[in-house]
Structures are given as C-alpha cells and as structure tokens.
Amino acid sequence: MSKKVLVLSASPRKGGNSDLLCDQFIKGAQEAGNPAEKIFVRDQKISPCIACEACYKNHACVLKDDMAGILEKMIAADVIVMATPVYFYTMNAQMKMLIDRTVPRYTEIKDKEFYFIATAADGEQQALVRTIDGLRGFTDCLGGAVEKGVIYGSGAWKKGEIKGSPAMQQAYEMGKNV
Structure with missing residues (x-):
C-alpha cells in the first residue's frame, strides 16, 4: 500500500543543499510507488504567529495566508519530511515559522512518519x-x-556542494524505503 509523502523544503535556495536532498528523497519515494509532493516553503506566504490565542477557541488561525493549505496537506500526509539548512546551529527561520503556525491544528497532525534532513557547512x-x-x-x-x-x-555550504556526498544516496534510499 502506498503512502502519501509530503516534503517541506525550508531551503531559501532552490537547488540548495537541503533542497537537493529533498529531491533525492522524492525520487526514491516515487520509484517505490508513493505519491510525493514538495512544498518549497520560501515560495509560500507564511506570516509569523501573533500569539492572539484565537485559534484556541476554534482551531482556525486569524491570519489569512498559505499556512491553512499547508496544514491540510500535513494532516492528510502519511509521511512528512522536514528539511532545513542549519543556521547558527539550529533550523532556519522558514522552518521555525512553519512549525509555529501549526498551533491551530497541530493535534490533528497525528500518527505520521517523520524524516528529518539537515545540511550544514560544518x-x-x-x-x-x-x-x-x-x-x-x-x-x-x-x-x-x-x-x-x-x-x-x-x-x-555553497549551493550544490552536497552533490556526490553519501547523504545524496542516503536520501534516495530512505525515500525508496518509505
């Protein structure tokens, strides 16, 4: 039975190192017969949480941007891949903002398989x-x-430096074995 794969690529660079690993993961997942979709977070309009607490009452965010659709896809997915470059030894702002904005419906993101991808110059x-x-x-x-x-x-560090690394094959194999 196939699994629905959602890849959240938080790289600010299309074709950046973490984004390339996302593509390898997707390639493996699709070859194994799993439908896979990549959301390039940079291209989404996601505002920061304003801590208004309105979502505590009705599980809907008062901010009208692309996050509602992303949440729907996260809830519908069987597998979620979260990919980020490392900035000062932590995830980048794009990934953190996406995570923070799951608050209205995070309890519905349940029974999922998760894979993590991180890239760093170090x-x-x-x-x-x-x-x-x-x-x-x-x-x-x-x-x-x-x-x-x-x-x-x-x-x-530089765009594309991940090519040829063991991580590329590892991402492909993990995708293939979803």
Whole structure:
C-alpha cells in the first residue's frame, strides 16, 4: 500500500543543499510507488504567529495566508519530511515559522512518519544535532509521531556542494524505503 509523502523544503535556495536532498528523497519515494509532493516553503506566504490565542477557541488561525493549505496537506500526509539548512546551529527561520503556525491544528497532525534532513557547512555531524533536536521538539508534541530517519548533510555550504556526498544516496534510499 502506498503512502502519501509530503516534503517541506525550508531551503531559501532552490537547488540548495537541503533542497537537493529533498529531491533525492522524492525520487526514491516515487520509484517505490508513493505519491510525493514538495512544498518549497520560501515560495509560500507564511506570516509569523501573533500569539492572539484565537485559534484556541476554534482551531482556525486569524491570519489569512498559505499556512491553512499547508496544514491540510500535513494532516492528510502519511509521511512528512522536514528539511532545513542549519543556521547558527539550529533550523532556519522558514522552518521555525512553519512549525509555529501549526498551533491551530497541530493535534490533528497525528500518527505520521517523520524524516528529518539537515545540511550544514560544518563537516561534523555533531554540528547538526541541535537542529535535529529542534525538529524532534516539534514532533514530540504530536500524537503518534514516529521518527523514521535522519539525513545529516554535513560539510556542504555553497549551493550544490552536497552533490556526490553519501547523504545524496542516503536520501534516495530512505525515500525508496518509505
């Protein structure tokens, strides 16, 4: 039975290192017969949470932007891939803003499989640990979330430097084994 895969690419650069790993993951998932969609977060209009608490009453955000549609897709997906470059040893602003805006309906993002992708200029995998911990902080708040894999794209700063690295094959294989 196929699984519906949603890839959230928070790279600010199309074809950036974390975005390239997303494409490899999608390639593997699709070859295995799973429908996959990538949301390039940079292209979405997502405003920051204003902490108005209106969503506590009706589970709808007062901000009218693209986040409502993204939430629908997150709720409908079986598998969610969260990909971010590492900025100062944590996730970038695009990913954090998306996570914060799940508040109105985060309890509906349940029983999902999660994969994490992080890329960093630092060549040591340890440099990406805080970023992955931040993503885990989000999934720890979700009912039935299961972490299935992590791709550490270390040692890649300039656009495209991830090509040829072991992380490219790892992303493809993880996608293929969804």
